[in-house]
Amino acid sequence: MNNKQSSQPLQQNKQSSDPHNSALHSSLQDNIQQVKKMLGNSSDIIIREIEIGSTELIRAGIFYTDGLTDTPSIQNFIKESLLCDIHANLDQSISSEQNVLGLLKNRFLGVGEIQDVTDINSLLSSLLSGDVVLLLDGCTQGFAIGMRGGKDRGVMESTTESVIRGPKEGFTENMRTNAALIRRKIKDSRLWMETKSIGRVTHTDVAVMYIKGIVNDKILEEVHTRLDRIDIDGILESGYIEELIQDETYTPFPTVYYSERPDVIAAELLEGKVAIIVDGTPNVLIVPALFISFTHAAEDYYQRADISSLIRIIRYISMFVALLAPSLYIAVTTFHQEMLPTQLLIGLAAQREGVPFPAFIEALMMEVAFEVLREASLRMPKAIAQAISIVGTLVIGTAAVEAGVVSAVMVIVVSITAISSFVLPAFPMSMSFRMLRFPMMGLAASFGLFGIILGVIALVLHLCSLRSFGVPYMSPLAPFIKADNKDTIIRVPWWGMFSRPRLINQKNIVREQNNAPSPEAPQNNSGG
Amino acid sequence: MKRKLILLSLFLIALLFVSGCWNRRELNDLAITVGMGIDKSGENYRVSTQVVIPSQVAGKKGGIQTPVTMYKETGESLLEAIRKMTTASPRKIYASHLRVLVLGESLAREGIGDALDLLSRDQELRTDFFIVIAKKTTAEKTLKILTQLEKIPSVNMFASLETSEKSWAPTTTITLDQLIAELLSEGKHPVLTGIQVIGSQEIGETSENLDQIDPSAKVKYSGLAVFKKDKLIGWLNEEESKAYTYINDEIKSTVGVITCPEGGKLSLEMMHSKTTVKGSVTGNQPTINIGIRAQMNIAEVQCSVDLTKTETIAELEKLSNQKLEGFIEASIKKVQRKYKVDIFGFGDIIHRTHPKAWKKLKKDWDQNFTKMPVTVKVDSRIRHLGAVSSSLLKDMEKKE
Structure with a gap:
């Protein structure tokens, strides 16, 4: 819908912009006609004609887009700047159009942001960005007055990256x-x-x-x-x-x-x-x-360093779980049964009794079912989300096991994988890992642990070959930069991180004074 | 470039399907074998395998049937017999999780060497299972006895051997690789623990055995089997078995009972024991000196001794030394006289310490062994007296 509407003016714009590309007309009426024509007489474009001055009246046109501007301030502006104060002073100095414009700009328009508008295209772009355009009759120049406003979502708490400690505000659409x-x-x-x-x-x-x-x-x-x-x-x-x-x-x-x-x-x-x-x-x-940024959460830097480091390690473990848990399960149970402790093997075998599918198909089914569930809960109306998630949990968690379609362990594996994949703070990265899980499962089902290792090696090679704007994606791990590793797998306390990442900013590296104050007990101050 | 990539990925995808998933076996395609018994039947081997029924052990239903089933087959070779089992078993025998290998006594008397070849050659088997000898019975019968605490009989046997070695001593755990090493060694003959069926074989084979507090049939370790190379030649009793574990420094903990100076018994719990065996050769005469340092606690006092006096402790220590030295020396003498094989590994010690002399001695080492003087020196130390100092008996006497 939106696209259709906006493509029409474009064509008009293109057609008409060739002959009329340049200056505005000197006649206000012509300009108004031109704008109306180019915008297809859209009803949300408001054009208001007023007269300013008391003896020698000048016709002025005010253009704005309804909804994009701050309406109360437009009213204020017209009332105060143009209709009232101006009258007395304007008469004396109306001699040339330049004068009027200069006077208006410098003395009467009580708003902050003003730009000159000289051609129809810039008029349109200002108008459609939410500026108010003021044109005077007889002038080939006008002003775009910044009065953008309109409805905005306002700064709200970030929903996708929530923290316990730290600022809660999130970006808006503006x-x-x-x-x-x-x-x-x-x-x-x-x-x-x-x-x-x-x-x-x-x-x-x-x-x-x-x-x-x-x-x-x-x-x-x-x-x-x-x-x-x-x-x-x-x-x-x-x-x-x-x-x-x-x-x-x-x-x-x-x-x-x-x-x-x-x-x-x-x-x-x-x-x-x-x-x-x-x-x-x-x-x-x-x-x-950098790869490593996707595994860091904002809170890592607000919490105490030791806790952050521990949590990061847990995050890396769950990263591997998210990537490899189902494939390891497949590999171990179908190729390397001797690796399991006897009791566990018997337990697993007991669960698989009567399951008609190979472990790979079983895992594939469950993973796909989970992805479907995840996507469904994201897309469906929020009102029924709860109902669906209950159905999903019951069907997948309990009924499938009881019906003997999948084994209970597989449900555990899939759940752990799913939960682990949400531990990664950056959503795009957890998506990557979720996606890579499937080829890994395929490799595990055909070559066992050998396949998994091959897959991981290929993945590491690929990661090391990536660059983001010329910076190696895996830095500072590969290439290994010792100083930058203060903030990768672990995070050292703030007083220990003197430097900025070496590969990104080569000039200005020092973040803190070298003799950063490592916290020590005050020596002289005894008691108090 | 793009076409090449697409082609390459197509090949890779095709590869996934043509590989045929080479060794892939689902868990429910496996007959998980936890125990294997080998007996002799004429010229052929009779192999019996104890296979777990997983649903009976770990499933929700569980407990209606026996937890294990047995497949047995006779064949000229072990592998032949094992493969023949598929004629009766719906799944292929999977022996990676073998816990116990039971060898029948009659097979052991004829020699176990040939039977071990497959087990060490096959890559499917891990070498961490224990090898025991079915004493006075066949391996098959031993594996048929149902057990209570550990539902799977082989696991029961495995765990029982492990714990008894740790806290009682006259048993020894030997895994396949150790056994093979001992068979190949010129200075040591192997020793395996024996297992016996006690009670009624018939009831033991049915689940009736599980319905009793005191089961009608049990399997029980008793004594060590003495081998000459790979042939069984006799059994050690409990005390001799204990002496064997002392000499091999395999004692983790055990109990020794001594007689008090004024009569009555006193039990000592061995906490820590270290055996050092030293060999020396003078001329052509090898000698062995065994030194044992033992630390023990007083565990049980059934006589009136005053434990608060250091002299008493010293005396008890002396008694303990005599007791240990006595039975260890007696056991060595018996082996020297009766079996005439060096099961203690004295030959290996001479080999290690006097390699030149060993070259001459090794030809008829067992002969040398029987004539070799062995001295045993025990240094017992009593460390703790337990929670009470003097015995109840003594307290009662005082009151009277």
Whole structure:
């Protein structure tokens, strides 16, 4: 629907832009007609004609899009700036159109953001981005007055990356709000932001944010090059940008990181990475992305270092469980029964008595059933979600076992795998692991542990071959950089992490003073 | 490039299906064999396998049938017999989880060497199962006795041997690789633990045996079997078996009973024992010196001794030394005289310490062994007296 509507103006725009590309007409009426024609007389475009001045009246046209602007302030603006105060002063100085414009701009328009509009295309783009456009009769120039507003979701708690300790706020769909949320964390003049408009039809605002002096200029340049290369009609979500700028398409692993949390983005910016904020998306992209980032949660940095390290280790274990548990089960029970303790083997064999399918088919069935359940619970209306999940648990958990279709152990294996896959804090990475589980199961079913090891080796090779914006994906593990490993598998206390990742920012590495204060008991202060 | 990739992945996918899943066996295609018995029947081997019925052991229903079933077959070779079993068994015999290998006494008397070849050659078997000899019966009969605490008889036998070795001593656990090493050794003859069926064989084979508090039939370890190379030549009694484990430094814990100076019995619990065997050769005469350092607790006092006096303790220690030295020396003498084979591994010790002399001695080592002087020196130390100092008996005397 949306696309259809917006494609019509595009064609008109294209057709008409050739003859009328340039300046505005001097007649207000002509301009109004032109705009109306180009926008197909859309009903949400409000055009209001007023007269300003008291003796010599000047006709002025105010254009805005209903819903995109802050309506109360438009009313205020018209009432106060144009209709009242202006009258007395304007008469004296109306001599040339330049004067009027200058006067209006400098003395009467009590709003912050004003841009000159000289041609019809920029008029339209301002109008459709939510600015108010003011044109005067007889002038070939007008103003775009920033009064963007309208309904917004507001800053709410992040739903996809929740923490116990740490800020709760999450990004919204509004790019400006998002940028502000980041700026609130980093109040430094070196936090720079460059905005582009990408998408021939959607004209989506895309902002590139970085900290000058920390960011690696080569990476920044590369980001700009890749963004500028994009030629697409619409960007509706940051996923579009991600796919268009990522290094490698045919890989199960994400090479662009994203987060919904301003604190995460701020932390990444401080490490010298580049953030890409896409208007209309609550997910801000971060490049370059390292494998290790996907396994770190925001909370790791807010909790005490020892606890974070332990939790990270648990996370890595569950990463392997999510990837390998079903395939290990298949391999051990169909190829390497001698590896099991006798009692366990007998227990497992007892459960498999009467199960008609080979372990591989059994596992495949259960994994697919789980994926279906997961997808269903995501897609279905929230009101019936509970009912479905009960049915799912009962059918898969209990009935299937009782009916003898699958063994109880398989249900345990699948559940552990499923739970483990949700331990990974980054959703795209847990998706990768869920997907890779299936080929692993295939390998396990055909070659046993040998197959699994082959699969893992292939996976490691692949991971090591990946790069994200020129930075090796597995760094600092491969290539191994000792200093950067203070924040990989474990996290050392903050006073121990003096440096930023070596490969990302080569210039400005020192994060803290070298003689970082390791906490020691105060020597002189006795008692008190 | 892309076409190549697609082709490559197609080949890989095809590979998955043509591989035929080479060794793949589902759990319910396995006849999990936990016990195997080998007997001689004429010129042929008679192999009996104890196969677990998983649903009876671990299933929800459980307990209606016997937990195990048995397949037996006769064949010229072991493998032939085992493969023949598939004519009766719906699943292939899977022996990786073998816990016990029982060898019939008659087979053992004829020689076990040939029977062991398959077991050590086949890659399916792990070498961590225990090997025992069915004393005065056949292996098959031993494997047929149902047991209570551990439902699976072979697991019961395995666990029982393991615990008795740890806390009672006159049994020894020998796994396949150890046995083969001993068979090949020039200075030691193997020894295997014997297992006996006590009680009624007929009732023991039925689940009636499980319905009794005191089962009609039990399997029980008793004594060690003495081998000359791979042929069984006789049995050691309990005390001699214990002496064997002392000399081989396999004692983990055991109990020794001594007679008090004024009559009555006193039990000592062995806490820790270390045996050092030293060999020496003078001229052509090898000698062996056995030194045992033993630490023990007083476990049970049935006589009136004053344990608070250090002299008493010293005396008890002396008594314990005499007792241990006595029966160990007697056992060695008996083996030297009666069986004339070196089961203690003295030859290996001479080999290790005097390799040159060994070259001359090894030719007729068993002959040398029988004439060899062996001295035993025990150093007992009593460490703890237990929770009470003097015995109840003594307290009663005082009151009177």
